[in-house]
Amino acid sequence: MSPTLTRRLLALHRWAGLILSLNVLVFSLTGLILIFHDEIADALAPAVEQRPVREPMLLRDAIAVAKEKLPGADAVFVSRDLEHPQRVFIGLGQGSRKLEDTKAIKIDLTTGNVDDQDFDDTFIGVVFHLHADLLAGPIGGLVVGAIGLALLLTLITGAVIYGPMMKRFVFGTLRRDKHRRNLFADLHKLVGVSTFGWLALVVATGILLSLGSILLQVYSQSELRTLAKVEASQQLVDGTPIVDEAVSAAEKSSGGRRWTIAILPGSDLSSPRHFSILMSGAGGIQKRLLRIALVDALNPTSASYHDFPWYLQALLISEPLHFGDYGGLPLKLLWSLFTLSLIALSATGVYTFFSGRRSSADKLSARVQSATPATEGAA
DSSP states (O other): OOHHHHHHHHHHHHHHHHHHHHHHHHHHHHHHHHHTHHHHHHHHSOOOOOOOOOSOOOHHHHHHHHHHHSTTOEEEEEEEETTEEEEEEEEEESSOOOGGGOEEEEEETTTOOEEOOOGGGSHHHHHHHHHHHTTSHHHHHHHHHHHHHHHHHHHHHHHHHHHHHHTTSOTTOOOOSOOHHHHHHHHHHHHHHHTHHHHHHHHHHHHHHHTHHHHHHHHIIIIIHHHHTOOTTOOOOOOGGGHHHHHHHHHHTSSSOEEEEEEOTTSTTSOSSEEEEEEEOSSGGGGTSOEEEEEETTSTTOEEEEEOOHHHHHHHHHHHHHHTOSSHHHHHHHHHHHHHHHHHHHHHHHHHHHHHHHHHHHHHHHHHHHHHHHHHHHO
């Protein structure tokens, strides 16, 4: 690599890293919180009245209870956590059936307890939106994607410049001079090279997640319409009275898969006549690689099963890889350590940048001062 190209890449790496340092700090701190979002949400959840366990209510009855909290709203989806299948979320929309415009109401099917607190108003909700879209909605999500691309470029230029250099270092060794800037510079390179694989994975999956809503719209307007085979003039079918039958039909011949989200007819991820029911596998990677079951709302006795296209499969896998929430507490702790290393990487880079400029300024000042007496003597 030519010296000119090396200098240009080094300048790009330094300035991009400096500009992104505040974003890295925000994403790292919010990411640390989101790694443990389940534990934090449970700890902050308000106490609810303990009611006696009863026969689980039907989904259509749960929808009716949820609608009492938001009169005039339409049911858009029903989802559940497979770890706690008795807890369901009813997504309600007022004037819109888009998934992103819904308000989710949590209901325990066995006790009847209702939690109508808006996720966006919770601590975890605010942290999530700060991490995902900088509290700026869909436009903010695209900005986050652009920041991710710039950060990925910074990582690649750093690896290209410093990777070959680090071959001379034995892991854990640093230059032995006592100059603090050299110490921090070596730490920056060492942390960057040793965590490059994790950093590239998390940044790449973050970029993909920032495009999630766009990818879902592409799928809805192309492949899903073809699969549903519904004319544009099809009248909307009310799916609420038969949601339980539709879920049973989807699970009946799914090969052991269980439903995790039932999207009612009329949303942006279903047709006016069909339920779109997302089916999760029993475990492992199949738990994340969902399949979609289309159930005809006019005849909810059977379902047709379809695999998502590759770009949605990649999107589904990206979330657990990005947040590290698929391997229990040990993996969460490992992801936390890596996230702290990202903060250290950014901090040492910023320190090295400014200390280097201060050192250059001191050298220039020293040269000027040493040249001044000679000039005066010559005069």
